[in-house]
Amino acid sequence: xxxxxxxxxxxxxxxxxxxxxxxxxxxxxxxxxxxxxxxxxxxxxxxxxxxxxxxxxxxxxxxxxxxxxxxxxxxxxxxxxxxxxxxxxxxxxxxxxxxxxxxxxxxxxxxxxxxxxxxxxxxxxx
Numbered sequence: 001x002x003x004x005x006x007x008x009x010x011x012x013x014x015x016x017x018x019x020x021x022x023x024x025x026x027x028x029x030x031x032x033x034x035x036x037x038x039x040x041x042x043x044x045x046x047x048x049x050x051x052x053x054x055x056x057x058x059x060x061x062x063x064x065x066x067x068x069x070x071x072x073x074x075x076x077x078x079x080x081x082x083x084x085x086x087x088x089x090x091x092x093x094x095x096x097x098x099x100x101x102x103x104x105x106x107x108x109x110x111x112x113x114x115x116x117x118x119x120x121x122x123x124x125x126x
C-alpha cells in the first residue's frame with residue numbers, strides 16, 4: 001500500500017486497471033484477520049443461539065393463540081437487530097456459508113415450532 005502512489009504516480013494519470021488494483025489492495029488490507037473473523041463467527045452463533053428459543057416461543061404462541069405479547073415482540077425485534085448486524089459483519093468478512101447455515105437452521109426451528117403450535121392448538125380446541 002505504501003508504495004502504490006510512488007509506483008503509479010498522481011491519481012489523475014491512473015488507468016482503470018490501476019484503480020481496480022488499488023481497490024483489490026484495499027479489500028485485502030481491510031479484511032479482518034483470523035482472530036477477528038472467529039470473533040464475528042462466535043458473535044453470530046451466540047446471537048442466533050439466544051434468538052432461537054425466543055423465536056420458537058413466539059411461533060408456538062402465534063400458532064396456538066394467533067397472537068404474541070408486545071413484550072415478546074420487543075425482545076424478538078432486539079434480537080433480530082443483533083442477528084442482522086452479526087450477519088452483515090460476517091458477510092462483509094466473507095463468511096457467506098456460515099450465515100446461510102445459520103439462516104437455514106433458524107428457518108427449520110421456526111417451521112417446526114409453528115407446526116407443533118398448530119398441532120397443540122388443534123388438540124386443545126378439539
